[in-house]
Amino acid sequence: MATYPTLKLHVAGEWRSRPGAPVHNPLDDSVVGEVPHATKADLDDALAAAVEGQRAWRRTSPVKRQAIMRAAAQLIRERADAIADSITLEQGKPHAQAKIEAIRACDIIEWDAEEGRRAYGRVIPAEPGMRHIVLREPIGIVAGFAPWNFPISSPTRKVAGALAAGCAIILKASEETPAGAMHLVEAFVDAGVPKGALQLLYGVPSEISEYLIPQATVRLVTFTGSVPVGKRLAALAGQYMKPAIMELGGHAPVIVCDDIDVDAAAAVSATVKSRNAGQVCVAPTRFFVDDAVHDRFAAAMGEKAKAVKIGNGLDPATMMGPVANHRRVEAMERLVADAVSRGARVLAGGERVGNQGCLYPLTVLADVPDDALAMQEEPFGPLALISRTRSLDEAITKANSLPFGLAGYAFTNSAPRVEQLSDQLEVGNLSINHLVASIAETPFGGVKDSGYGREGGSEGLACYTVTKNVSHLVG
Numbered sequence: 187m188a189t190y191p192t193l194k195l196h197v198a199g200e201w202r203s204r205p206g207a208p209v210h211n212p213l214d215d216s217v218v219g220e221v222p223h224a225t226k227a228d229l230d231d232a233l234a235a236a237v238e239g240q241r242a243w244r245r246t247s248p249v250k251r252q253a254i255m256r257a258a259a260q261l262i263r264e265r266a267d268a269i270a271d272s273i274t275l276e277q278g279k280p281h282a283q284a285k286i287e288a289i290r291a292c293d294i295i296e297w298d299a300e301e302g303r304r305a306y307g308r309v310i311p312a313e314p315g316m317r318h319i320v321l322r323e324p325i326g327i328v329a330g331f332a333p334w335n336f337p338i339s340s341p342t343r344k345v346a347g348a349l350a351a352g353c354a355i356i357l358k359a360s361e362e363t364p365a366g367a368m369h370l371v372e373a374f375v376d377a378g379v380p381k382g383a384l385q386l387l388y389g390v391p392s393e394i395s396e397y398l399i400p401q402a403t404v405r406l407v408t409f410t411g412s413v414p415v416g417k418r419l420a421a422l423a424g425q426y427m428k429p430a431i432m433e434l435g436g437h438a439p440v441i442v443c444d445d446i447d448v449d450a451a452a453a454v455s456a457t458v459k460s461r462n463a464g465q466v467c468v469a470p471t472r473f474f475v476d477d478a479v480h481d482r483f484a485a486a487m488g489e490k491a492k493a494v495k496i497g498n499g500l501d502p503a504t505m506m507g508p509v510a511n512h513r514r515v516e517a518m519e520r521l522v523a524d525a526v527s528r529g530a531r532v533l534a535g536g537e538r539v540g541n542q543g544c545l546y547p548l549t550v551l552a553d554v555p556d557d558a559l560a561m562q563e564e565p566f567g568p569l570a571l572i573s574r575t576r577s578l579d580e581a582i583t584k585a586n587s588l589p590f591g592l593a594g595y596a597f598t599n600s601a602p603r604v605e606q607l608s609d610q611l612e613v614g615n616l617s618i619n620h621l622v623a624s625i626a627e628t629p630f631g632g633v634k635d636s637g638y639g640r641e642g643g644s645e646g647l648a649c650y651t652v653t654k655n656v657s658h659l660v661g
């Protein structure tokens with residue numbers, strides 16, 4: 187029997203209960219819990235405690251910080267089954283995928299913890315008697331805003347990056363999928379993170395972000411979510427001269443060339459598209475398929491998609507759960523209806539399953555015209571769009587035609603094509619012959635409207651530091 191925790195805020199070293207709003211299971215709309223909403227006094231307490239937490243954490247040696255972070259990761263590993271229960275109940279993804287998400291959070295924490303020990307500066311050669319020393323210092327208190335699609339791994343990106351760099355963080359996690367973040371914070375608290383170094387809030391998102399971001403003690407804003415909200419928060423951060431990490435939407439192109447194993451590429455595409463019901467900012471979405479292999483690729487992907495079993499994420503046979511909320515169902519219905527009205531063909535899915543909850547099947551559309559709404563708006567759901575192209579130049583032009591630039595993918599075995607794709611695709615992460623956009627040690631983030639700053643890799647940690655140059659004239 188899957189269990190769901192009693193949700194609490196974590197402020198100034200205390201777990202606090204507050205009235206709030208119901209949390210729904212997207213499988214059947216049932217209520218699984220109640221998310222507490224922070225009061226203004228909670229926000230003020232969190233800000234005051236963060237100042238103390240920042241001081242204590244910065245003075246904790248990198249080795250000790252790493253030990254606490256590794257201990258938190260170990261607790262998450264031990265609790266992964268219970269964490270996966272919560273995530274499946276609040277967000278819908280299959281239990282096995284939820285568990286993989288929890289383990290991925292551990293990988294991120296462990297890698298960041300190790301890398302935090304290597305925040306080296308440098309010494310710049312100078313004339314005799316002069317020393318120029320470049321120090322990398324923690325930037326200070328971070329305000330982090332995490333979304334609902336990865337309830338534990340998305341907040342982990344922010345928490346692990348901030349803590350590894352020596353920063354305190356106030357995390358405002360998703361109100362729709364709050365338990366993942368609570369498990370994360372609980373593991374750190376149990377592992378011994380000092381009071382105020384990591385705090386957890388939920389509430390009305392705009393009220394919390396508009397209150398926290400202008401505060402003088404908050405030094406960095408990190409947000410994962412939609413482009414419109416990201417632009418609003420980035421503008422607010424800019425108004426108060428705060429740097430920001432913006433990990434926003436994507437609309438990933440997949441360029442399929444004629445020199446590959448078509449069936450294998452179609453199979454992996456259907457599988458990866460089904461993960462998290464397509465609600466992934468790096469989900470493969472616009473498939474630009476060379477004319478020579480188009481028909482075979484489309485047919486194979488349609489067949490693979492039809493075989494994806496959709497249902498209750500707690501059933502081990504389920505391959506794809508519901509989408510996370512009714513907004514996503516409505517978006518799928520609107521985008522599919524629009525594409526079909528413009529001539530797209532439905533190769534798989536295309537209609538909601540049942541009339542309760544948020545089950546929407548893996549849907550593959552072919553002959554999707556460039557002006558279909560789905561080709562421009564991020565579907566953020568189980569929708570794969572196939573379009574025929576006649577050259578690599580044409581595919582790259584179409585891939586680059588949107589304001590998004592997060593992940594991009596290609597299938598080819600030609601070295602010159604790999605070179606051209608690497609050179610010309612406007613994305614932050616390009617994966618060739620596979621569909622994994624990032625791992626803990628690689629920098630992840632976008633260009634254009636997909637945002638700026640990086641999460642993961644040494645570039646990610648650098649975003650949580652500031653550079654200080656110290657010049658010292660001896661004698």
Ligand code: NAD
Nearest residue numbers: 331333334335391392395411412415433434435467564566
């Ligand atoms: P939305 O634009 O209403 O919200 C996006 C996220 O921002 C949510 O987590 C929400 O709680 C948060 N948010 C909204 N207003 C905020 C504010 N003023 N201050 C702080 N946080 C705020 O969209 P939605 O319906 O929740 O999600 C759908 C869209 O969001 C998708 O189309 C997708 O583009 C984007 N999204 C992207 C990611 C990602 O990983 N980059 C994750 C989740 C959602």
